[in-house]
Each structure stands twice: as C-alpha cells, then as structure tokens.
Amino acid sequence: MPQPAEACRHIHLDASGGVAGDMFVAALLDALPDLQARVLADARAVLPPGAGEPFLEGGTSNAIRCKRFGLKPAENAPHHHASHFTEMVRLIERAPLHPGTASHAVAILTVLAKAEAAIHQVPIAEVHFHEIGDWDSLLDVVAAGSIAAALEGASWSVSPLPLGGGLVRTRHGLLPVPAPATAEILKGFAWRDDGVSGERVTPTGAAILRHLVKAGRPPALELEAVGTGAGTRHLPEMPNILRAMVARLEAPGQAERITVLSFEVDDMTGEEIGTACDRLRALDGVLDLSTATRRGKKNRPMESFRLLVRPDALAAVQAACLTETSTIGLRWHEESRLCLIRELDQRDGIRRKRVRRPGGVTTFKAESDDLTGASLAERRRLARQCEED
Known part of the structure; x- marks a missing residue:
C-alpha cells in the first residue's frame, strides 16, 4: 500500500564489502546522525548490568572513512551463549525500548529462528542461536530494530550480495559459505562473485535484509546522505564496508519494483481472449493487464498481453498465463515504478x-x-x- 508523502524516503544498501548487523547499524548511524541517541539508548536498555557499553566510533577501512558499531565489554561481563529464541524475545520485550523497536527486533530474530528451525528440523521454540548468542549480536539486532522503527514507512533496496566462499568456523564445526542460515534466508536475492573468499554476509545481516528489503535496484532517487559502516574483518584487496545511500523520492508517492510479464497469442478467439483477461486480472498479485493487437509472422494478427505483477506472485501468475491462454512462451523483466498517493x-x-x-x-x-x-x-x-x- 502506498505510504504517505512524509514517508517518501528510500535507503539503498551498497554491499560492496558485505553485510553484517554491526555494519548495517554503523552505516545508517553514519548517514543519519540524528538517530544515534535513540539507537544507542535502545542498545544500552537491552543489556544487563555489567555487560558493557555500546559504541559508535570513526575509523578507516582500506583508507576509506567509516564508522564502526559494537560493544565494549566490561570486565567479568556475564556470558550469554547459545540462547533460546524465546529467551531472547523475552529480553527484548521486557527492555524499556523506544516505540516500535521491540517489534522490529523480534521480527528480525524470527527470520533467523525460522531459518534455523528449517535447517535443524526443530520447532521454532526450541531454536538455539549458537552463532548470535553473544551480547554484541543481540545488540546488533536491537539497534537494527531501532533504526527500522525510526524509519518506519521508508523503502529499502540492496545491491547484489558478495558470495564469498570457503568455510567458516562455528559451534557446529566448519560450515560452507554462505552459511546455511544465510543461504536459507536470502533465497531470491541476487548474488555476485568478486573472487574474495570468506563469510561476506552473516546470518544477522541476512535477517535484517530479509526483514527490510522488498526491492533490488533502487528507484529514481534524490540523494540526501551517504553513510559507511565497516566490519571487523580485513579484506586485503578492498574496503570491508557497507554503504547506506539515503534519498528522498522524486515525487510524493511510493516507489516499488514490479515485474512486467508479456506474451502473444495468435490462435484464440475474441471471446477466449476476453475470458482469459478477466481471469488473469482477478489473480492475486496482478496489478494491471492490457492487450494490444499486433502483426506477427506471416503477417498474421496476434494479441499481445502485458501484465504488471508483484514480484512475489510471479511464479503463480506465470502458471496461470500458460493455463488460461494458448501461449507457449513468456517474457518478463523488472521495472521501477512510482505511484502517487x-x-x-x-x-x-x-x-x-x-x-x-x-x-x-x-x-x-x-x-x-x-x-x-x-x-x-x-x-x-x-x-x-x-x-x-
């Protein structure tokens, strides 16, 4: 549903180095410093006494200016390993957080829990977060939730993600990269192989992307601010950074990605075409349908179909087109569109x-x-x- 005009902000995430929870938080707080007080307050609120102090500090990554976010642990800080999903949800919901932070943070955790449950074949309530059980990882989830709540109504997109490679050491032993949870969460996202190995997208970073990002390439933007967040790992050939590019949409509307699906038929009657159009228009996910008469091979008249489809409904609509019409081939591509309120x-x-x-x-x-x-x-x-x- 279109958002009100005052919510017409778009954030594009340029994952040149990778995506992790701390990189996401640092990049957004660098781009939008007005959020720093809120986010750091929420981060402190979820920590128990003596766990440490959240920090945001400047630095460089391969000579590129950046910010880093994390936790400075206190001496003799309480351990927090292998937490249950339900335990972490209780910690978040009981903390005195800003409005909206808890719901977004729990939603991010739920994305992770569902992936882990599917991989290990256990009920979601029994999921142990072995790899994000430390306090600094919980900090990332809550800080990301605070940012998402502060930017409620904004739209998000992300560049193709760096694939990485090799193995990563976990409490389950050595696992392939991307980690199983990361790969499960990011089904449908675009990936690229830049030849740099190692874990480039963490499970927490993946869950944040799945929760926020509904589009791939960004729409037409008027750039407002850019922030750079760095990870802890050193990449020898490039900066290990995530850039947040914050923009205002060019008009008071809602930008989104849609799929344009098209095909032709030359052997259906007018009545059959009319019935097919009615049935295809009624499908969930079909935003619009139009037809036009054209000339095809051997100068035969043919009817050209053009459907605007929500990307998540593409597979079902494709199947319906092949069922309701006589076509034997489909074409599709993604476009950006902007809808006025x-x-x-x-x-x-x-x-x-x-x-x-x-x-x-x-x-x-x-x-x-x-x-x-x-x-x-x-x-x-x-x-x-x-x-x-």
Whole structure:
C-alpha cells in the first residue's frame, strides 16, 4: 500500500564489502546522525548490568572513512551463549525500548529462528542461536530494530550480495559459505562473485535484509546522505564496508519494483481472449493487464498481453498465463515504478479519486460507474462538477 508523502524516503544498501548487523547499524548511524541517541539508548536498555557499553566510533577501512558499531565489554561481563529464541524475545520485550523497536527486533530474530528451525528440523521454540548468542549480536539486532522503527514507512533496496566462499568456523564445526542460515534466508536475492573468499554476509545481516528489503535496484532517487559502516574483518584487496545511500523520492508517492510479464497469442478467439483477461486480472498479485493487437509472422494478427505483477506472485501468475491462454512462451523483466498517493472520497454521491501531485497540486477523477447521466454531455457535466476542488 502506498505510504504517505512524509514517508517518501528510500535507503539503498551498497554491499560492496558485505553485510553484517554491526555494519548495517554503523552505516545508517553514519548517514543519519540524528538517530544515534535513540539507537544507542535502545542498545544500552537491552543489556544487563555489567555487560558493557555500546559504541559508535570513526575509523578507516582500506583508507576509506567509516564508522564502526559494537560493544565494549566490561570486565567479568556475564556470558550469554547459545540462547533460546524465546529467551531472547523475552529480553527484548521486557527492555524499556523506544516505540516500535521491540517489534522490529523480534521480527528480525524470527527470520533467523525460522531459518534455523528449517535447517535443524526443530520447532521454532526450541531454536538455539549458537552463532548470535553473544551480547554484541543481540545488540546488533536491537539497534537494527531501532533504526527500522525510526524509519518506519521508508523503502529499502540492496545491491547484489558478495558470495564469498570457503568455510567458516562455528559451534557446529566448519560450515560452507554462505552459511546455511544465510543461504536459507536470502533465497531470491541476487548474488555476485568478486573472487574474495570468506563469510561476506552473516546470518544477522541476512535477517535484517530479509526483514527490510522488498526491492533490488533502487528507484529514481534524490540523494540526501551517504553513510559507511565497516566490519571487523580485513579484506586485503578492498574496503570491508557497507554503504547506506539515503534519498528522498522524486515525487510524493511510493516507489516499488514490479515485474512486467508479456506474451502473444495468435490462435484464440475474441471471446477466449476476453475470458482469459478477466481471469488473469482477478489473480492475486496482478496489478494491471492490457492487450494490444499486433502483426506477427506471416503477417498474421496476434494479441499481445502485458501484465504488471508483484514480484512475489510471479511464479503463480506465470502458471496461470500458460493455463488460461494458448501461449507457449513468456517474457518478463523488472521495472521501477512510482505511484502517487490516491485517496477516495465522495461529492454529491459520486465517488472520486483524489491525488496529490508534486508542488502541492491536488487533482480529482470521478468514478465512471457513478456518472449516471442520460447522455455523454450530461455525464461529462457531472464529472466536471465532481472534479472541482
């Protein structure tokens, strides 16, 4: 659903070095320093007495300026290993956090728990977070939740993720990279192999991405701020950084990624095409459908279908297209789109669509089905009357 105009902020994450919880927090706090007090307060609130102090400090990574986030443990800090999912949820929900922080932090943990449950074939309530059981990892989850809550309504995208390679040592022994939980969580995300081995995306970083990111490439943006967060690992050939590119959308609307699905048929009757269009339009995930008549091979007339589809519904819609029509091939690609905020109201019993445009201009469009005049001229008169501000 489109967000209100004041929520038209987009954050694109450039994962050149990788993605981890501490890198995400550091990058966003570098880009948006106004969030630092809130996030650090939430981070302190979830820690028990004597666990240590969260920090945000400047530094460099291969000569690139950056910020680092983490925990300075106190002497004799209490241990926090192999925590149950339910135990960590209780810690978060009982802490005095800013509004919205707990729900986002628990949602991130739930992404992790579901992945671990699937991998180890145990109920989610029995999941042990062996690899994120330390206090600094809990700190990352809560700080990321605080950032997500502070930026409620923003949209997020991420670049293709660095694949890494080799093995990573865990409490389960040596595991392949990406770690099983990371690979499970990030199904459907784009990856790239830059030839640099090691763990480049951590399970916590993966869970944050899954919770926030609904798009791949960013839409058209007006760049507002850039922040750089560094990880603890040194990469010999490149900076180990995550960049957060914060932008305002170019118009008061909601940017999103959609899939454009198209195909042609040249052996269906007009009635069959009409029935197929009605059934495809009614599918969940189909945002729009249009057709046009074209000329194909041997100069035969053919009908060209063009559907706008939510990316998560693509597979189901593809199957329906192959079932409801005679086509034997489909094409698709992703596009960005920006939808202005639309609101419904009524005037003189006629529904109308109200749209806010850039520059503060508001326009109205009467609902055609409600224009009941006996002639075209009368219906046009009613529309003009209804569409006046």
